[in-house]
Structures are given as C-alpha cells and as structure tokens.
Amino acid sequence: MTARSLKMGPMSLSKETRCMTCSLSSLCLPLSLNLEDIDLLDKIIKRRQPLKKGEHLFRQGDSFDCVYAVRSGSLKNYIMTNDGEEQITNFHLPSELVGLDGIDCTQYPIASKALETTTVCEIPYARLQELSSDLPDLRRQIFSSMSKEIREDKQMMLLLSKKNAEERVATFLANLSSRFKRRGYSPNTFRLPMSRNEIGNYLGLAVETVSRVFTRFQTMELIAVNGKEVHITDRDRLFEVAGLLECEAEDSARLITG
Amino acid sequence: MTARSLKMGPMSLSKETRCMTCSLSSLCLPLSLNLEDIDLLDKIIKRRQPLKKGEHLFRQGDSFDCVYAVRSGSLKNYIMTNDGEEQITNFHLPSELVGLDGIDCTQYPIASKALETTTVCEIPYARLQELSSDLPDLRRQIFSSMSKEIREDKQMMLLLSKKNAEERVATFLANLSSRFKRRGYSPNTFRLPMSRNEIGNYLGLAVETVSRVFTRFQTMELIAVNGKEVHITDRDRLFEVAGLLECEAEDSARLITG
DNA sequence: CGTACATTTGATCCACTTCAAACTCGGTGG
DNA sequence: CCACCGAGTTTGAAGTGGATCAAATGTACG
Numbered sequence: 087m088t089a090r091s092l093k094m095g096p097m098s099l100s101k102e103t104r105c106m107t108c109s110l111s112s113l114c115l116p117l118s119l120n121l122e123d124i125d126l127l128d129k130i131i132k133r134r135q136p137l138k139k140g141e142h143l144f145r146q147g148d149s150f151d152c153v154y155a156v157r158s159g160s161l162k163n164y165i166m167t168n169d170g171e172e173q174i175t176n177f178h179l180p181s182e183l184v185g186l187d188g189i190d191c192t193q194y195p196i197a198s199k200a201l202e203t204t205t206v207c208e209i210p211y212a213r214l215q216e217l218s219s220d221l222p223d224l225r226r227q228i229f230s231s232m233s234k235e236i237r238e239d240k241q242m243m244l245l246l247s248k249k250n251a252e253e254r255v256a257t258f259l260a261n262l263s264s265r266f267k268r269r270g271y272s273p274n275t276f277r278l279p280m281s282r283n284e285i286g287n288y289l290g291l292a293v294e295t296v297s298r299v300f301t302r303f304q305t306m307e308l309i310a311v312n313g314k315e316v317h318i319t320d321r322d323r324l325f326e327v328a329g330l331l332e333c334e335a336e337d338s339a340r341l342i343t344g
Numbered sequence: 345m346t347a348r349s350l351k352m353g354p355m356s357l358s359k360e361t362r363c364m365t366c367s368l369s370s371l372c373l374p375l376s377l378n379l380e381d382i383d384l385l386d387k388i389i390k391r392r393q394p395l396k397k398g399e400h401l402f403r404q405g406d407s408f409d410c411v412y413a414v415r416s417g418s419l420k421n422y423i424m425t426n427d428g429e430e431q432i433t434n435f436h437l438p439s440e441l442v443g444l445d446g447i448d449c450t451q452y453p454i455a456s457k458a459l460e461t462t463t464v465c466e467i468p469y470a471r472l473q474e475l476s477s478d479l480p481d482l483r484r485q486i487f488s489s490m491s492k493e494i495r496e497d498k499q500m501m502l503l504l505s506k507k508n509a510e511e512r513v514a515t516f517l518a519n520l521s522s523r524f525k526r527r528g529y530s531p532n533t534f535r536l537p538m539s540r541n542e543i544g545n546y547l548g549l550a551v552e553t554v555s556r557v558f559t560r561f562q563t564m565e566l567i568a569v570n571g572k573e574v575h576i577t578d579r580d581r582l583f584e585v586a587g588l589l590e591c592e593a594e595d596s597a598r599l600i601t602g
Numbered sequence: 603c604g605t606a607c608a609t610t611t612g613a614t615c616c617a618c619t620t621c622a623a624a625c626t627c628g629g630t631g632g
Numbered sequence: 633c634c635a636c637c638g639a640g641t642t643t644g645a646a647g648t649g650g651a652t653c654a655a656a657t658g659t660a661c662g
Contacts, residue, residue, distance in 0.1 A: 165498055168587055173502040187495050190488035195495050215484075222477060230448035232490045237445050237453050239497035240423055244431040246504035247548035251650065282609060290505035292651050297610055313609090313659080329426055509618070540641060550619055555642055571627080571641090 103133050113181035114155050118223045127224065130213040137200040146197040150188040152208050156180045159204025160279040165196050174288040177280060179265050183231045201279040246290045254289040255299040256328035263318060274318040361391050371439035372413050376481045385482065388471040395458040404455040408446040410466050414438045417462025418537040423454050432546040435538060437523050441489045459537040504548045507587065512547040513557040514586035521576060532576040
C-alpha cells in the first residue's frame with residue numbers, strides 16, 4: 087500500500103497536473119468551460135498529497151473553506167448521530183465534487199474519509215465564488231452539481247423508505263456500475279472500494295443482510311463475487327431487481343452534462 | 345373553501361404585493377439583499393392564482409422553467425416509483441424555495457402539489473439566473489438554499505436509515521414545530537396540513553404505525569392531538585425522543601440566514 | 603505464520619407491516 | 633335537521649423481513 091501511494095504521490099503532485107490535460111475534465115467542473123476559462127479555474131486549484139486509506143479529507147465541524155474534486159480513489163461521506171454512530175450519506179468516485187453541502191456554513195456539516203489511497207483537487211471556495219462571478223458557465227456547473235446531488239438524495243430517500251433488501255443492494259450495484267462505466271472503467275467487473283459493513287450502513291441494512299443478499303444474487307447468477315471483486319453476469323436482470331431501467335441509471339449519470 | 349380562495353385571491357394578486365413589503369422577506373430569497381436589489385428581484389417575480397388543495401404546482405416531467413417561493417399554505421413534493429407509488433420527499437412551508445432540484449434539467453424531476461389553498465411566487469429561472477449574475481448576494485442566497493436542502497436530505501437519510509418509528513415521528517413534529525416557530529407561528533400549537541397517510545409515506549412508515557405512535561405520545565403526555573390539531577405539551581421530552589437537542593433543530597432552521 | 607478483523611452462515615427474535623374491522627367526522631342530499 | 637356516505641383515522645390480531653446474537657470461516661497485514 088505504501089508502495090502504491092509512493093507510486094501515485096509524485097505523479098499527482100507534479101506541476102504538470104492541469105485540468106486541461108486531466109482525463110476527467112469532461113466529467114468534472116471544467117466540463118462546459120472553454121480553454122481560457124479552464125486555465126483560470128486551474129490556477130486556483132491546489133493538488134494535495136494523496137490521502138491514505140482511512141484518512142479524513144475533512145471532519146464534521148472542521149471549518150469550511152474548500153470544496154474538492156476526486157481525482158483518483160474514493161471517499162465516503164458520513165454524518166454522526168448524537169449517540170456517535172456514523173451514517174454514510176455518499177460514496178464519491180473520481181470527477182465527483184465533495185463538500186457542496188457546506189457552502190453556506192462556516193463548518194463542514196459532514197465528514198469525508200478516504201476508502202483507499204485517494205487524490206483530490208482542492209478548490210478554495212472563496213476563490214471559486216469570485217471566479218464564478220465572471221464565468222456563467224462555471225456557475226451553472228456548480229448549480230448543476232448541487233441540484234444533481236439533491237436529486238440523488240431524493241432517490242436515496244425512496245430507496246430507504248420503499249425498497250427491500252434485495253432492491254437496495256441491486257440498486258447500489260447498478261448505480262456503481264453505471265458510474266464506473268461513465269468513467270471509462272468496465273461496467274461489469276470492478277472492485278468495491280468499501281466494506282460490507284459500509285455498504286450496509288449506507289443502505290440502511292445490517293452487514294449480515296448485505297452478505298446474504300450477495301450470496302443470494304450469486305445463486306441467482308446475477309453476479310459473481312470474490313471478496314471485493316464483483317462481476318455482473320446478468321446486467322439486465324440486476325437492473326430489473328433494482329427496480330430501474332438501465333436508461334434511468336444512465337440518465338441520472340448523464341444529467342450533469344446538461 | 346371557495347370562499348377562502350376568493351378571499352385570498354385578489355389580495356395575493358394585487359399589484360401591491362411586493363417582496364419589499366412581504367412579511368416573509370427576512371426568511372426568503374430577498375434575505376440578504378439591499379432595497380434596490382430587492383426591487384430588481386421583485387420585478388421578475390409573478391404572483392400566481394392561489395392553488396386549491398390537491399392542485400399541482402408542477403408535475404414530474406413538466407418542463408422546468410420556474411422556481412417558486414411559498415407565500416402561504418403548504419406543498420408536498422414527491423417522486424413516483426416505477427410501479428406508480430408516490431414517495432413524498434419534502435413538505436414546504438411559507439418562505440421556502442421549491443423546484444431547485446430541477447435546475448440543470450429540462451424537466452422537473454419531482455412533482456409538487458398543494459396540501460391546502462396555497463399561494464406562491466413564481467420566479468422564472470432564466471431571469472433569476474441572469475439577475476444573479478449581477479447580484480452576488482442573490483447568488484449566495486440561492487447556493488445557500490440548495491446546500492441547506494442537501495443538508496436536510498442527509499438528515500432525512502439518517503432518519504430513514506437509523507431511527508425507529510417513535511424517533512421518526514418525534515423528529516417530524518419537532519422539525520415542524522421549529523419551522524412554525526421561525527415563521528412567527530406558535531411552536532407548540534399548530535395544524536398539520538398533511539394527512540396521517542402522507543406523514544407515514546414521508547417517514548417510511550405505515551399509516552397505522554404513525555397513528556399508533558401518535559396515541560402513544562399522547563399517553564406519554566408529550567403531545568395532545570385532535571384530528572390535525574397538534575399541541576406539544578412536553579417540548580423538551582419530544583426533542584429528546586427525536587434524538588435531537590432543541591438547538592440543533594433551531595440551528596438547521598437558522599443556517600439559511602448565514 | 604499468527605493475530606485481528608472482515609465476511610459468511612445459521613438460529614432466534616422483534617418492530618413494524620399487513621390485514622381486518624370499527625370508528626370519526628365533515629359534507630351532502632332528502 | 634338528521635340520516636347517510638365515504639374518506640381518513642384508529643385499534644386489534646397475526647405475519648414477516650430483516651435485525652440481532654452467536655459462531656465458524658476467510659483474509660490481510662504486521
């Protein structure tokens with residue numbers, strides 16, 4: 087693991103790293119910007135040391151001053167209940183914006199923690215705000231990310247309120263698959279960056295239930311699982327069990343592009 | 345009821361109605377604007393005929409072109425599952441902004457329906473966007489509303505994922521109470537604009553469960569209920585059961601004011 | 603190579619759902 | 633004015649999906 091972070095570290099910190107040349111730029115904030123504007127945005131972005139697995143990007147209550155875009159790796163966002171339990175509200179993959187829910191607060195209302203070695207672009211919020219004064223497209227892009235997050239949250243409420251265990255897990259896998267696909271990774275073979283425990287926490291299920299549904303899905307030959315490696319063998323039926331049409335998942339992924 | 349809407353109709357449509365003189369302006373979009381800017385905002389806002397109970401403000405899939413601020417009455421927002429069930433995602437009280445989740449879509453991703461006779465201010469989104477180019481405070485206010493909605497959604501996920509029936513209902517009542525309080529209504533005596541069914545739908549519970557918890561809370565002498573009239577008799581203990589400290593609920597209500 | 607932690611599997615339990623029926627109340631028409 | 637209607641609400645009894653408890657198995661890392 088240390089080897090891995092050593093390998094990534096220097097790369098992601100190199101002065102060469104630019105939005106302009108970033109493979110994620112078509113999914114990320116620069117999305118609808120022209121080259122000049124991308125350059126302006128680029129100037130305010132800082133590339134941080136990679137986070138190691140388990141490190142916090144920020145904690146609930148930390149003073150808010152930056153939003154982040156994931157470059158590689160993955161994050162979990164979570165809130166704390168009064169009795170100290172955590173509730174995971176989101177998993178973040180590369181190109182996704184993190185920290186928007188703190189925008190009108192002085193403190194982050196949630197915490198964000200690396201699930202694996204993770205690199206992020208740090209965007210000082212005050213400067214982003216200034217810059218977006220002059221760049222309507224950038225502004226639109228930020229609005230867009232936020233309203234997308236709201237829409238996803240509503241879908242999550244629906245999941246938590248109406249779906250049973252199988253539907254939840256299927257939805258989760260289908261959603262991850264769509265997001266990987268969109269990012270150019272294989273949609274049917276991927277590695278889960280989170281533990282069963284974290285999946286259960288996120289989906290409002292006990293670990294044991296998640297595990298049981300995984301095995302049930304394997305006997306149904308929807309998926310093949312080996313530890314954190316997942317292979318989707320019957321995509322159509324998985325989406326069916328999830329209670330979604332494939333196009334819906336894609337749509338929600340695509341909407342951000344306007 | 346027709347009498348009521350006749351009574352309200354002309355008032356809310358009168359040319360006199362202005363953000364400047366609106367009693368909600370300190371809670372609503374004009375919040376942080378100076379007088380001149382309020383006037384600019386005011387010019388793009390249209391006051392619509394009041395909606396009657398059960399009428400839609402917009403439906404899921406309607407083409408998106410306006411956001412709305414509730415002036416009086418209340419709304420429920422909901423999404424449809426594939427099998428035609430509705431999932432209520434929000435109830436909206438006066439001064440609250442509705443429709444922000446559609447911002448980067450051509451269509452509203454959710455529906456919004458009046459729970460009672462309801463008046464709204466209609467804000468054409470394109471014009472709001474233009475105006476916010478020139479008014480950083482307005483822009484900030486929109487960002488603020490959206491990030492507040494995101495934060496509330498995360499709290500809702502926590503509720504749906506971790507809280508039991510009593511905690512859910514208590515949270516619901518405590519939250520409503522705080523919102524009424526903030527709007528200058530009595531925090532301890534109010535009328536629920538929604539049915540038990542809608543409460544259950546929103547909280548991820550069966551109607552019967554909601555009803556049972558209401559009666560249990562009455563025998564515990566936390567509240568007194570008569571139909572839709574609710575009187576909170578032991579506010580502290582209600583908030584305790586909800587798993588929140590009073591200040592938290594207030595905080596989340598206050599955050600929008602920056 | 604062993605210890606701690608994550609995952610799986612099995613057995614039991616329980617909070618909430620579902621089904622069924624009685625009740626309440628605002629409205630409506632005879 | 634009152635009987636009646638239907639929708640909304642309450643209450644009771646029975647069923648169940650997933651939680652919890654417990655223990656075995658698997659796996660990563662020092």
